[in-house]
Amino acid sequence: MKILSALAATVFALAVWQAVVSLTGLPKFILPGPALVAETWWQNRWVIAEHTWITAVEVVIGLAFGTALGVITALQLANSRAARVLVQPMLVFTQALPVFALAPLLTLWLGYGLWSKVAMAVLIIYFPITSSFFDGLMRTPPGYLDLARTMQASPRAVLWHIRIPAALPSLASGMRLAAVYAPIGAVIGEWVGSSKGLGYLMLLANGRAKTDLMFAAMLTLGVFSILLHLIIRRATARMAGEAR
Amino acid sequence: MTQAPDLTISGSATIDGAPLFAPLTLTLGAGQWTCLLGGSGVGKTTVLRLIAGLETGAAFNGQITAGDAQPVTSRVAYMAQDDLLLPWATVAQNVSLGARLRGEKPDLARRDRLIERMRLQDHLNKKPGELSGGQRQRVALARTLMEDRPIVLLDEPFSALDARTRADMQDLAAEALAGRTVLLVTHDPAEAARLGQSIVVMTAQGLTPCEPPSAPAPRHVDDLETLETQGALLRLLREAA
Ligand SMILES: Nc1ncnc2c1ncn2[C@@H]1O[C@H](COP(=O)(O)OP(=O)(O)O)[C@@H](O)[C@H]1O
Ligand SMILES: [Mg+2]
Numbered sequence: 001m002k003i004l005s006a007l008a009a010t011v012f013a014l015a016v017w018q019a020v021v022s023l024t025g026l027p028k029f030i031l032p033g034p035a036l037v038a039e040t041w042w043q044n045r046w047v048i049a050e051h052t053w054i055t056a057v058e059v060v061i062g063l064a065f066g067t068a069l070g071v072i073t074a075l076q077l078a079n080s081r082a083a084r085v086l087v088q089p090m091l092v093f094t095q096a097l098p099v100f101a102l103a104p105l106l107t108l109w110l111g112y113g114l115w116s117k118v119a120m121a122v123l124i125i126y127f128p129i130t131s132s133f134f135d136g137l138m139r140t141p142p143g144y145l146d147l148a149r150t151m152q153a154s155p156r157a158v159l160w161h162i163r164i165p166a167a168l169p170s171l172a173s174g175m176r177l178a179a180v181y182a183p184i185g186a187v188i189g190e191w192v193g194s195s196k197g198l199g200y201l202m203l204l205a206n207g208r209a210k211t212d213l214m215f216a217a218m219l220t221l222g223v224f225s226i227l228l229h230l231i232i233r234r235a236t237a238r239m240a241g242e243a244r
Numbered sequence: 245m246t247q248a249p250d251l252t253i254s255g256s257a258t259i260d261g262a263p264l265f266a267p268l269t270l271t272l273g274a275g276q277w278t279c280l281l282g283g284s285g286v287g288k289t290t291v292l293r294l295i296a297g298l299e300t301g302a303a304f305n306g307q308i309t310a311g312d313a314q315p316v317t318s319r320v321a322y323m324a325q326d327d328l329l330l331p332w333a334t335v336a337q338n339v340s341l342g343a344r345l346r347g348e349k350p351d352l353a354r355r356d357r358l359i360e361r362m363r364l365q366d367h368l369n370k371k372p373g374e375l376s377g378g379q380r381q382r383v384a385l386a387r388t389l390m391e392d393r394p395i396v397l398l399d400e401p402f403s404a405l406d407a408r409t410r411a412d413m414q415d416l417a418a419e420a421l422a423g424r425t426v427l428l429v430t431h432d433p434a435e436a437a438r439l440g441q442s443i444v445v446m447t448a449q450g451l452t453p454c455e456p457p458s459a460p461a462p463r464h465v466d467d468l469e470t471l472e473t474q475g476a477l478l479r480l481l482r483e484a485a
Contacts, residue, residue, distance in 0.1 A: 143328045146298050150322040151391065153345030161344055165332045241331065 032212040041216035047201070048220055054197040056224065058114060058186040062121025063178060063232075069122065070129025071171070077130075078137035078163070095127050100188055107193035117189035117197065124185035125178035132177070136170025137163050172236035179232035183225045198224075248394040248425040250274035251316065253295055255306010257287065264290060264302050268451050270444060272395075274311060277418070277426045277461060279440030281433060281454075283481055286446050288429040292397050295427065296320050310395075321393040325400040327384040329372035335359070336368045339386045355390060361420070362386045378409035382416070389420055396421055398428045402435065411465055414438055418462035433477035437470045438463050445477060447484030454480065 014034045020026075021033040028036060041048065073091075076083045103120055110116035140163045148158045190199025198221045205213035254269035264287045272278045282288050293300045295308055297317030310316050329338045339359060340350035359365055362382040372380055381401060388396060398417070402410045418439055430436055436443050439461050443454040454477060457469040464470065 143324060143326050144330070146293075146296075146324075147322060147328045147341075148345055149298060150296055150317075150320055151342040151345045152318060154347065157345045157347060161341070162330065165330070168332075 029209045029211045032215055036212050037215045037219070040210075040212040041220070044213060044216060048198075048217060051196060051198050051201045051217070052220055052224060054114075055117075055183065055186055055190070055199065055221070058117040058189070058197065059121055059182045059228065061114075062118045062186060063125065063182050065118065066122040066125035066178060066182070067129055067175060070126050070174070071133055073126075073130045074133035074137060074171075075159075075164075077134050079159070091127060091130065099124050099185070103188050103192040106189065112193050112195060116192075117186045117194065120189035121182040121185035124181045124188075128177045128181065129171070129174045132174030133167055133171040136167025139170075140166045168239040169241050172240035175232055175236050175239075176229065179229045180225065183221065183228065187221065246319075246394050247312070248275040248423060249314065249319075250311035251295070251308070251395060251425055251427075252311075253291060253306065253308045255304055257290060257294075257300075257302040257304045257306075259302045265446075265448075266450055267306070270451060272425050272427055273442055274425055275423050276441040277421075277428060277439050278442045278444065279428045279430060279436035280444050280446055281430055281436040281440075281477060281481070282446035283484075284431055286448060288431075288446055289399055291446075292399050292427060292429050295395075296322050296397050298322075316395065319393050320395045320397055321388045321391040323384055323388045323396070323398050323401045325403055327372070327380045329380055329383055329387075331372055334369050334371060335364055335375070335383050338372065338383055339390050341387060342391050350390075355386075358386045358389050361389075362416070377405055378413065381405060381409075381413055385413070385417055385420065394424055396424050396426045398426065400430055401428075403430070403432065410435075411438075415462050433474045433481065434465075436477055437474040438465065443473075443477065445480045445484075447481070449484060452480060 017034050021031055024031075032040075073087070077087060099120070102123065103116075106116045106119045106123075110119055144162050144166065145158065148162055153161075186197065187199035187202075190197040191203055194200045198217050201217045202214050202221075205211070205217060251272040252269065254267070256267040257264040270278075270280070270291065280288050280291065287302070290300045290302050294302075294304050295316065297320075308316055310319070330341065333341070336355065336359065337344075340352070340355045343350035356365075356368075359368060362385060364379065364382055364386065367375060367379065367383075372383065375383065384401070401417070402413045405413060414435065428435070428439060437457060440456045441461055443456050445452045445454055454473070457463055457467065457473045459467055459469065
């Protein structure tokens with residue numbers, strides 16, 4: 001049923017797209033039609049696959065590092081008042097900066113290769129992961145803490161056996177958000193400076209007025225992002241308490 | 245379990261400077277069920293949490309002492325209206341939570357005996373979400389018994405249950421906790437009349453002791469004297485309001 005409705009929505013979107021192209025008669029370097037984009041995609045499938053692979057690696061490494069960093073930060077914040085006082089305002093401030101502004105700097109520091117894009121992805125997901133997990137850790141139902149207290153639990157045991165498990169659904173929603181943001185981070189990194197990846201391919205195609213290739217790369221990125229989101233959703237279902 | 249001591253709390257409490265209760269003295273008889281009955285908001289939970297050493301919104305001025313002069317808070321087990329079962333842990337894990345939180349090895353044989361006694365042996369590996377309200381409270385009772393503390397503090401643990409399940413739970417708890425010093429906080433006169441070996445009514449004016457029925461607890465739900473006591477308690481509550 002879900003697959004069916006997704007299919008229907010896709011067909012509808014393609015029809016609208018084709019209708020716009022036919023009715024307006026826009027030249028193909030402005031707005032190529034779906035058939036042309038599909039053809040271009042097929043002709044360039046190996047090139048696209050190669051660039052997709054690069055972007056995917058950046059995103060997956062970024063997700064892993066960003067999640068680990070966010071989890072560690074949230075645990076430190078939850079554990080220490082001093083850390084909260086010192087670090088929390090800084091976190092909020094960095095969140096107020098547009099991460100895009102940092103992309104050129106990251107390229108300068110880390111070079112044109114993989115790591116500046118990984119860093120971009122990490123930066124963009126670090127805050128959602130940290131804040132969602134931290135919120136979860138600080139919102140342990142007070143009754144559990146009362147019970148633990150009457151049982152003479154150590155703070156460490158409470159953290160491990162109660163606060164962390166109670167916060168896992170919040171972490172899961174942070175990770176789901178991160179799955180959406182991480183590809184954006186990687187692509188921005190590629191736009192600012194790279195010679196590989198879907199972002200690079202989009203920019204290249206655009207610069208040469210190969211709008212059909214640009215669309216093919218963009219749609220590939222979209223499909224990749226949706227797949228990633230679905231995978232992370234599945235992977236965090238247990239954490240979120242959905243698949244008991 | 246070590247010998248159950250008697251326990252006395254005496255003092256007054258204020259919330260943001262306004263008095264919650266005037267100086268009062270409540271004594272829990274050693275190895276007895278004391279029912280503290282009162283309408284909502286009079287401060288029953290506050291009294292219980294003070295004894296348990298838990299956070300309250302009130303400033304307490306007074307003392308809490310056990311008859312044997314040993315510390316109190318390390319000898320209490322606590323059970324509330326909310327069963328406080330961890331939803332991600334199995335029934336078995338919930339029952340032995342205390343040992344895990346103290347970094348001790350739980351006595352698994354004892355755990356399994358208690359689970360059987362609470363008629364939960366078929367649910368050992370289920371999560372709380374798969375249980376009924378009555379079953380969940382039985383798990384909470386098993387967890388309370390697992391702690392094996394001489395003082396047991398019960399804060400309206402049965403009030404969310406339907407009438408029949410509540411009566412069953414009252415019987416089960418009365419039998420399982422016999423011999424311990426129990427404080428049961430309740431707003432239900434029928435519950436106090438069934439279970440109290442000592443009954444105290446708490447109102448804004450203070451504490452009023454009330455003669456419990458002569459039959460041994462848990463009393464039958466249709467025991468005449470118990471019903472009379474229930475009526476008398478309700479009258480006291482209404483007069484105070
Ligand atoms: N943490 C708190 N902070 C401020 N006021 C509280 C807090 N807990 C309880 N109170 C107030 O104290 C009064 C007594 O509460 P409580 O002891 O829970 O009463 P009871 O259990 O008899 O219903 C109530 O008026 C309640 O609003
Ligand atoms: Mg209460």
